Amino acid sequence: MVELDRRRFLGLGAFTAAVVAAGLTGCGTAATPAQNIGRLRAAFAGGGAGETLNYLVGPTALDFVRARLVHAALGMIDVSQPDGVRYGALESIDVSDDLTTYTLHVRPGIAFTDGSPLTAEDILYSLRAPALLQGLPFTQIVGRDFDLDNAVIDDEHTLTLPTLRPIADGRLLLCQSMLAIKAGTTEFTNTTVSCGPFVISAFQAGQETLLTRNPDYFGAAIGDEPTLDEIQLLSIADDNARVAALTGGQADFISGITPALAQNLDGADGVVVTNGELPYASCLRFVMNPSFEPFADVRVRQAFKLAVDRQSIIDNVYYGRAYLGNDIPALGFPTYHSALEQRAYDPDTARDLLEQAGQSGMSVELTVGPELPGMVETATLIVENLQAIGVDATLAELPAGQLFADYEAYTALPFAAGYNPPALFEPNHTPGVLPEADALVVTARGGLTEDERLDASHQAQQLLWENGNQIGPVFVPGIDAAVDAVSGVRDQQFPDLTNARLAE
Amino acid sequence: MSHARGMPGFIGSRLCIAVVTLGILSVVVFWATEVLPGDAVGVLSGSDATEAERAAVREALGLDRPAPERYLDWVGGALRGDLGVSMVSGRPVDEILVPRLLNTLVLVVIAIVVIAAVSVTIGLLSGMRAGGPLDRVLSSATMGLIATPDFLLATLLLTVFATMLGLFPAVSLVPLGDSAWQHAELLVLPTAALVLGGLGGTTRLVRSSVISVVRSPYIENARLNGARGLHLALAHVLPNALGPGVQALAIMAAGLLGGGIVVETLFNYPGIGFELTQAVGTRDVPVVAGLSLALSTCTLMILLLGDLAARLLGGRASRGATR
Numbered sequence: 001m002v003e004l005d006r007r008r009f010l011g012l013g014a015f016t017a018a019v020v021a022a023g024l025t026g027c028g029t030a031a032t033p034a035q036n037i038g039r040l041r042a043a044f045a046g047g048g049a050g051e052t053l054n055y056l057v058g059p060t061a062l063d064f065v066r067a068r069l070v071h072a073a074l075g076m077i078d079v080s081q082p083d084g085v086r087y088g089a090l091e092s093i094d095v096s097d098d099l100t101t102y103t104l105h106v107r108p109g110i111a112f113t114d115g116s117p118l119t120a121e122d123i124l125y126s127l128r129a130p131a132l133l134q135g136l137p138f139t140q141i142v143g144r145d146f147d148l149d150n151a152v153i154d155d156e157h158t159l160t161l162p163t164l165r166p167i168a169d170g171r172l173l174l175c176q177s178m179l180a181i182k183a184g185t186t187e188f189t190n191t192t193v194s195c196g197p198f199v200i201s202a203f204q205a206g207q208e209t210l211l212t213r214n215p216d217y218f219g220a221a222i223g224d225e226p227t228l229d230e231i232q233l234l235s236i237a238d239d240n241a242r243v244a245a246l247t248g249g250q251a252d253f254i255s256g257i258t259p260a261l262a263q264n265l266d267g268a269d270g271v272v273v274t275n276g277e278l279p280y281a282s283c284l285r286f287v288m289n290p291s292f293e294p295f296a297d298v299r300v301r302q303a304f305k306l307a308v309d310r311q312s313i314i315d316n317v318y319y320g321r322a323y324l325g326n327d328i329p330a331l332g333f334p335t336y337h338s339a340l341e342q343r344a345y346d347p348d349t350a351r352d353l354l355e356q357a358g359q360s361g362m363s364v365e366l367t368v369g370p371e372l373p374g375m376v377e378t379a380t381l382i383v384e385n386l387q388a389i390g391v392d393a394t395l396a397e398l399p400a401g402q403l404f405a406d407y408e409a410y411t412a413l414p415f416a417a418g419y420n421p422p423a424l425f426e427p428n429h430t431p432g433v434l435p436e437a438d439a440l441v442v443t444a445r446g447g448l449t450e451d452e453r454l455d456a457s458h459q460a461q462q463l464l465w466e467n468g469n470q471i472g473p474v475f476v477p478g479i480d481a482a483v484d485a486v487s488g489v490r491d492q493q494f495p496d497l498t499n500a501r502l503a504e
Numbered sequence: 505m506s507h508a509r510g511m512p513g514f515i516g517s518r519l520c521i522a523v524v525t526l527g528i529l530s531v532v533v534f535w536a537t538e539v540l541p542g543d544a545v546g547v548l549s550g551s552d553a554t555e556a557e558r559a560a561v562r563e564a565l566g567l568d569r570p571a572p573e574r575y576l577d578w579v580g581g582a583l584r585g586d587l588g589v590s591m592v593s594g595r596p597v598d599e600i601l602v603p604r605l606l607n608t609l610v611l612v613v614i615a616i617v618v619i620a621a622v623s624v625t626i627g628l629l630s631g632m633r634a635g636g637p638l639d640r641v642l643s644s645a646t647m648g649l650i651a652t653p654d655f656l657l658a659t660l661l662l663t664v665f666a667t668m669l670g671l672f673p674a675v676s677l678v679p680l681g682d683s684a685w686q687h688a689e690l691l692v693l694p695t696a697a698l699v700l701g702g703l704g705g706t707t708r709l710v711r712s713s714v715i716s717v718v719r720s721p722y723i724e725n726a727r728l729n730g731a732r733g734l735h736l737a738l739a740h741v742l743p744n745a746l747g748p749g750v751q752a753l754a755i756m757a758a759g760l761l762g763g764g765i766v767v768e769t770l771f772n773y774p775g776i777g778f779e780l781t782q783a784v785g786t787r788d789v790p791v792v793a794g795l796s797l798a799l800s801t802c803t804l805m806i807l808l809l810g811d812l813a814a815r816l817l818g819g820r821a822s823r824g825a826t827r
Contacts, residue, residue, distance in 0.1 A: 048782030049600040049774070050791060052593035134564050202680045205595070206774060206782075210680060234677060237782065240659075241675045241772045248666045248674030401785035 038502050039230040040486065042495070043242045043251040046235025049206040053188040055179070056135030061256065061494050066209055066233055067179060069198045069497060072110070072218070074123065075175030079279070079334050085175040088222060089118060089195070091157075093174060099166035099446060102146070104174070106157040110218045112182050112193040120159040124151050125183035127161075127174075133186060142173055145427075166446035168453055169427050197226045197498045209233040219498070226498050227488075246271065246481055252502065253482040255495050258373045259318045262479045272484050275321050276477030279332025283325060283420040284378060286366065286471040290433060292414035294359045298467050303353035306346045307385045310473040317377040323475040327468065328461045330425035331475050335444075335454060337461040351389045363392040367410075368417040369403030372476055379417050382471070419476070426457055437463040511815070518811060522804040526797070530582070533796040534575045537789045565591050578793060587794035592786050597794035600779065603683060605798055608768070608775035610685035612760045615698035620753055622699070623706040624742070627749070630707070631714025632737055643711070649704030658697040658770045665693060675772035684774055694771045698764055702756050709752045713745040720744070747814045754810020758803040 044062040052058050055067030075093075078086040083093065089110060094103040110118040125132075128148050130139035142148070145167050152160045163170060182193050190200045197219055198211035211231040219225040234251060236242045243261050245251040247268065257265070262273050288295040288304060295301055305327055314322045323331060326343055330336045354360050364386070368379035376397055386393035403417070404410055410418075420428070426445050431438035440460035447453040464470070480495060485503040489495050545562045562568050581588055587597035626646070630639040649657075666674035676690040684690050717723060718741055726740040761776070768778035776795055783791035 047592070047786075049604060049779050050590045050593040050595060050783065050786070050788060052595070054594075057592070057594070134560070136561070204678075204680050205593070205600075206779070207678055208680055236675055236677075236772045237778070238769045238772065241770055244662055244666065244674035245677070245772070248670070250673055250675060250677055405787060 037227055037229065039232055040228050040253060040497065040500050040502050041232045041234060041251045042253040042255065042497060043234040043236045043245050044255050045237050046206060048237070051205040051235065053192070053200070053203060055188065056130055056133050056139050062233060062235065065494055065497065068196070069211055069231065070194045070196045070200060071179035071181055072196045073175070074126070074178045074180060077172055077175055083171050085171050089123070089180040093171050095170065099168050099448070100163050102161045102163065102170050102174070104159040104161065106159070107218065107221070108157055109221070110195055111216050112195045113199055113214065113216070114193040116182065116193070118180055118195055119156045120153045122180060122183045123159055124148070124153060126178060126181050129181060129185070139177070141176060142178060145170060145173055168447070169424065169445055172424060173427060197224070198231060206235050208235065224498060227501055231497055231500070243481070246483070252486050253480065253489060253495070255478070255480050257479050257481055259321045259479065262321060262481065263319045265481050270484050271481055273479065273481045275479055278323060278475070279330065280422045281323055281331065281475035281477040282372060282422060283329045283331065283472050284372060284375060284474050284476050285418050285420060286379070286382060287416055287418055288469045288471070289412070289414050290469055294357070294362050294364070295414065295469060297357045297359070299353045299357040300359050300362070301467070301469055303350040303357070303389065304386065305343055305471050306350040306353070307389045308382055308471055308473050309345045309385055311345070313378050313381055313473050317374045317381065318474065318476065321477065321479060322374070323477070325472040325474045326465065327470060327472045328425070328465050329420045329472065330423065333424050335425060335457045337458045340462065340465050347385070347389050354389060354391070360390050361392060364415050365394045365396050366415045366417065367396045367398065367403070367413045369398035370400045371403050372419045374476060375417050375419070378473065425461065433469050434463055434467060514815065515812065518808050522808060525804060526800060529800045530579055530797060531575070533793050534578065537787070537792050538571050578790070582797060587797070588790035590791050591788045597790050600791060601776070601794055601798055604774055604776040604779045605802070607684045607773065608761060608764065608777065611691060611694055611698065611764065611773065611775060612757055614691060614695050615702065615760060616753055616757045618695065618699045619702050619706055619756070623703055623710050624749065626707045627710025628714055628737055628742060630711040631718060631745070632741065634715050646704040646707045649700055650708070654697065654701040655766050655770065657700045658767050661693050661696055662770065676774065677772070678774060694767050694773045697767045697771070698760055702760065706749065706752055706756060710745060710749045713748045714741055717741050717744045750813045751810045754806050754813070758806045761799055761802055
């Protein structure tokens with residue numbers, strides 16, 4: 001039930017990149033000492049000549065990849081860690097027993113590129129910056145649950161944050177996509193001070209960013225030390241052009257290609273195609289609006305879910321590069337309710353349910369746009385599946401970028417495609433359709449014991465599975481490709497190039 | 505001489521029409537950005553934004569003001585040479601516009617020069633020997649080019665000359681601090697794609713024009729006066745056949761300015777058409793409006809120049825034919 005569009009998807013992509021980076025050191029071994037091993041040329045879709053270094057207003061994947069390389073992350077989500085996060089610029093986060101106060105401990109010894117130390121004041125400013133500098137709403141996630149105006153700087157390395165309501169997942173929010181910037185920063189240019197693994201040597205909007213390794217980066221302390229001398233981030237908007245750049249020797253690594261292009265590239269000499277692994281895959285979803293009269297009947301919603309041939313979508317649209325969905329988000333995350341029965345493909349039962357609901361032969365239009373690889377093709381198959389059970393289903397395909405452009409109009413559509421980026425279910429749940437599930441999610445976030453929270457989460461997911469209004473047939477991973485000399489890139493949704501390596 | 509004498513009036517009237525057209529276009533462009541579903545607020549806010557957050561973004565972008573007020577501000581700024589700033593990045597629109605427009609102009613000018621040279625040569629050869637074996641071969645080739653979609657031609661060029669032979673870069677990666685037009689190797693494949701895409705139609709038009717001139721009384725008279733072969737073709741037929749060709753080239757150049765999007769996208773060439781599609785995607789109204797206005801202005805200028813050239817080249821054959 002998470003309502004997410006491309007911006008949110010991109011915002012949460014930063015979270016994914018963080019998780020990716022967490023995986024790099026998850027084994028607990030220190031990174032190899034830094035060596036000078038060249039320049040990596042990495043191509044992304046980019047944002048045209050309007051591209052900006054201000055990551056608070058930059059909406060593209062490239063903006064997040066670059067920001068992560070330049071500004072140190074407070075932490076990174078790592079579900080394998082005891083706190084659910086791996087710390088970066090923060091050394092740890094303590095949570096009060098009543099879940100209303102978070103104490104942030106800043107890692108000592110971190111220096112900005114101007115030589116000044118990173119302090120609690122900088123961290124507080126970093127958390128407030130999205131609001132102060134008019135960042136896009138998805139950058140303001142911390143402010144929705146924390147009372148930043150009443151934060152207290154206890155000392156140079158300690159910051160206390162009160163919450164607006166009891167929450168157990170505050171560490172995840174703080175480490176989801178928050179970056180450390182120097183207090184007072186108002187502009188982001190080539191020379192803006194930073195404390196990330198790389199610094200910007202040159203930038204030309206819509207064309208290229210050249211990053212040079214930051215020799216003072218604190219990565220060695222957390223096993224996250226870069227080895228590349230330079231990273232060249234290239235803006236190549238078109239999928240086919242990125243592939244051409246890779247096969248033509250103009251790029252070493254390309255991000256975000258379609259399953260069809262991946263299929264073509266697979267097996268090419270000297271090229272390695274990589275799929276994101278769970279839990280780092282986006283949930284492709286098709287939302288049935290209960291205010292559209294037939295969908296007010298739960299039997300119709302259930303019929304639609306049963307009518308969808310999920311395996312056919314995986315085989316024919318994604319060439320096997322997708323994961324089977326079960327109509328609830330967050331597949332692969334620890335609180336995902338994996339004990340739920342997998343929804344079957346059962347057109348006969350679906351037809352019966354429609355008949356019971358008096359909606360045999362009902363008409364519906366599915367609105368879709370190419371916002372995620374395979375979204376339109378999947379919608380096409382779903383329309384065929386629905387027609388097979390007697391529904392008069394049609395497809396309305398919008399041009400790229402239009403599906404979510406008018407969000408109010410989008411939410412009013414009777415039946416529309418969308419997606420959830422890889423993220424925990426509870427903090428991203430949007431209430432409104434099933435009040436009982438909404439109440440359970442509140443407990444799942446603020447319950448005083450872990451068991452209470454997990455139980456509430458599973459009950460909420462059970463309700464959504466049974467009575468919810470979303471079909472989630474597949475989870476779609478990010479697909480990247482690189483020449484075989486490249487290693488160390490952990491790209492599940494967006495790549496983290498911090499520890500990328502380039503063989504000679 | 506009569507053409508030259510009427511030229512100032514002709515130019516003046518065309519300039520007046522161009523100014524009025526630009527004014528109408530400015531309204532149409534602004535209106536089009538208004539009626540597009542959604543706006544930059546929807547694109548930038550994200551679906552999880554609260555109404556208050558959306559309102560804040562709307563206010564920050566100035567979209568809370570009435571459309572006519574915003575239009576008048578924009579037009580007033582444009583008349584002063586200020587096209588505003590990008591809603592997405594905050595960069596001045598002219599900073600985005602100028603380099604991209606230059607890149608595209610260079611590409612289009614080179615393509616048009618090549619198309620003109622090749623199409624006139626082939627059109628003349630075909631037209632002078634209409635119906636002959638050479639004409640049939642050349643006509644088949646040009647018809648083949650017309651029938652082949654631009655993206656297919658571009659993809660074939662890319663596959664053969666970049667991927668298979670490695671002769672040219674597959675995509676236009678411009679070195680930092682440089683412009684695309686400073687690197688000839690980056691221009692070859694995009695230009696070739698534009699040339700192949702436009703060559704067929706222009707060649708057919710020149711051929712048709714040549715045939716028409718060849719059959720005119722003027723050429724008959726030239727033949728009776730002893731003109732033959734290359735002399736007849738270059739001195740008598742070509743000057744009279746160029747008028748329609750020049751206008752066709754002007755229309756094509758105007759089309760390529762904004763219409764080379766497929767080529768610019770496929771080769772990642774940093775041109776204005778490609779940039780316009782990016783701006784439309786983010787509903788960046790000032791950028792869309794600024795780029796559209798610049799494209800419209802350039803298009804009108806090119807068409808005006810085409811009309812002027814055609815008027816100056818006004819053939820003796822056609823004049824003679826009407827006498």
